[in-house]
Amino acid sequence: MKRVLAILFVSALAALLLYAAALLPPMGDADNPTNQHIAPRYLERGPEEAGTHNIVAGVLLNYRGYDTMAEVAVLSAALAGVFAVLGKGRTRIGSTFIDGARVEFSIVSRIAVILLVSFIMLLSIQVILQGTNLPGGGFQGGAAIGAGVMISTLALGFGRTQHRVPYSLRAILESTGILAFFVVGTIGVVSGANFLTYTLPGINEQAQAIARTTMLIVVEIGIGVMVGAVATSVFFALLREKEAHDVDRAA
Amino acid sequence: MIALLDNLNYAVAMILFCIGFYTVIMRSNLIKKIVGLTIMQVAVFFFLVSIGYLADGEAPTVIPGAPPPPMVNPLPQAMILTAIVISVSTTALFLSLALKFYEHHGTVDMDKAKEDKR
Numbered sequence: 001m002k003r004v005l006a007i008l009f010v011s012a013l014a015a016l017l018l019y020a021a022a023l024l025p026p027m028g029d030a031d032n033p034t035n036q037h038i039a040p041r042y043l044e045r046g047p048e049e050a051g052t053h054n055i056v057a058g059v060l061l062n063y064r065g066y067d068t069m070a071e072v073a074v075l076s077a078a079l080a081g082v083f084a085v086l087g088k089g090r091t092r093i094g095s096t097f098i099d100g101a102r103v104e105f106s107i108v109s110r111i112a113v114i115l116l117v118s119f120i121m122l123l124s125i126q127v128i129l130q131g132t133n134l135p136g137g138g139f140q141g142g143a144a145i146g147a148g149v150m151i152s153t154l155a156l157g158f159g160r161t162q163h164r165v166p167y168s169l170r171a172i173l174e175s176t177g178i179l180a181f182f183v184v185g186t187i188g189v190v191s192g193a194n195f196l197t198y199t200l201p202g203i204n205e206q207a208q209a210i211a212r213t214t215m216l217i218v219v220e221i222g223i224g225v226m227v228g229a230v231a232t233s234v235f236f237a238l239l240r241e242k243e244a245h246d247v248d249r250a251a
Numbered sequence: 252m253i254a255l256l257d258n259l260n261y262a263v264a265m266i267l268f269c270i271g272f273y274t275v276i277m278r279s280n281l282i283k284k285i286v287g288l289t290i291m292q293v294a295v296f297f298f299l300v301s302i303g304y305l306a307d308g309e310a311p312t313v314i315p316g317a318p319p320p321p322m323v324n325p326l327p328q329a330m331i332l333t334a335i336v337i338s339v340s341t342t343a344l345f346l347s348l349a350l351k352f353y354e355h356h357g358t359v360d361m362d363k364a365k366e367d368k369r
Contacts, residue, residue: 003277010273017265022254024261028306030321035305039324046325047313055311055322059329071333078340085347135312139336227336234343238350 051198051212053133060137061219065181065196072177072223079174079230086237105155113155120148128224132213138177138220142227149232158239165232173229180222184215264298267291279362281349285342292338296331303327 025032042055042063050058060068105113124144131137153161185195193199198212255262267290274287303324311325349359356364 006273006277010269010276013272014266014269017268018255018262021258021261021265024258026254026257027260027301028304028308030305032302034302034327035324039303039326042325043311043313043319043322046311047315053313053315055313055325056329056332059325060332064329068333071337074337075340078337078344081344082340082347085344085351133312135310137332139332143336143339230340234340238343238346 051132051209051216054131054135054137056135057131057137057216057220061216062196062198065185068223069178069181069185069196072181072226075227075230076174076178079233082234082237110155113151117148117152120144120151124148124224124228128220129217131220131224132216138223139227141220141224143231145224145228146231146235149228150235153235153239158236162236165229167233170229170233173225174233175226176222176229177226178222180219184219187215260301260304261298264294264301267294267297279360281352281359281361282346285345285349288345289338289342292334296334296338299327300331 029035042059046055046058046063047053050062052058052062121144124141126141127136127144128138128141131141149161149165181196184198188197188199189195191200191202193201198215200208200211203211271287271290271292271294274290275284278284278287303326305321305323307321308323309320311322311328313319352364353359356367358364358367
């Protein structure tokens with residue numbers, strides 16, 4: 001009975017949504033309101049106004065910098081929530097499900113994973129640093145860092161990965177994103193410009209361009225390191241201790 | 252119907268959203284509910300990115316010196332980029348709550364947990 005009702009309700013919802021989708025203007029048309037509203041301005045004057053050849057990064061860091069700063073804060077809030085629910089992930093070394101797995105990784109696959117992770121880390125550094133001018137940026141690079149740490153944990157075990165990125169280090173890195181935004185914004189305010197405009201008034205144009213690129217790259221690096229650290233911390237916090245878990249179940 | 256074929260991306264996003272919604276309301280397993288929520292999120296991302304699409308548009312990266320080709324709308328891409336990372340961390344929060352539920356009740360199934368209580 002419940003199932004029939006649910007199917008009916010979801011079908012009605014689907015019909016309504018599909019009807020609405022059919023009424024939308026055809027996808028990919030240059031005359032669509034979405035492509036006429038503000039996008040042409042971004043695309044035309046983005047490199048000059050935001051200082052990035054990658055317009056997505058320009059929108060993210062400069063045009064809508066406040067928004068991105070708040071989203072980075074949401075990331076911190078979600079991490080704080082995970083820590084509040086699960087604890088800080090200070091599991092004892094060698095006691096997680098991964099370390100206690102019955103089948104050991106062979107030496108070949110372990111070496112392959114070490115090689116793979118080194119290339120993933122190189123890629124993520126490049127993606128973060130080229131973010132202002134080429135496709136890439138802090139969020140993507142940070143996600144790649146997190147993926148690299150996860151692969152390494154799955155293959156090498158929690159103990160061998162964890163001591164390379166200990167909790168004390170991650171605790172600092174997890175705040176770099178917001179810190180970078182605040183430092184860059186405050187430098188602008190102190191020198192007489194507005195918050196997060198990436199400008200320093202009173203210096204010549206050439207120095208201005210260099211200062212703007214430097215600030216943008218500092219923010220990109222901050223975001224990248226933070227996203228990587230948050231992904232790592234969340235993953236480590238979700239890993240459970242094997243014995244502690246068994247004891248819980250028995251009790 | 253023809254209009255729907257023009258907007259195939261939108262239609263797929265709507266159907267994906269409904270699949271996710273059905274999963275959320277029908278499954279009593281918490282992990283499956285979280286999977287349903289994630290499907291709904293992905294449907295919204297897909298819809299918003301599709302809105303910014305431009306036929307034959309290039310990626311919104313300006314090459315200095317060259318005349319700019321028609322480029323897709325950068326705004327939805329920038330929005331979704333942050334939203335994806337946020338969705339990963341909120342999913343982690345959901346999963347950690349599910350983990351606590353499991354440690355407390357010994358099951359991730361809400362119906363079974365209710366039966367055990369009686």
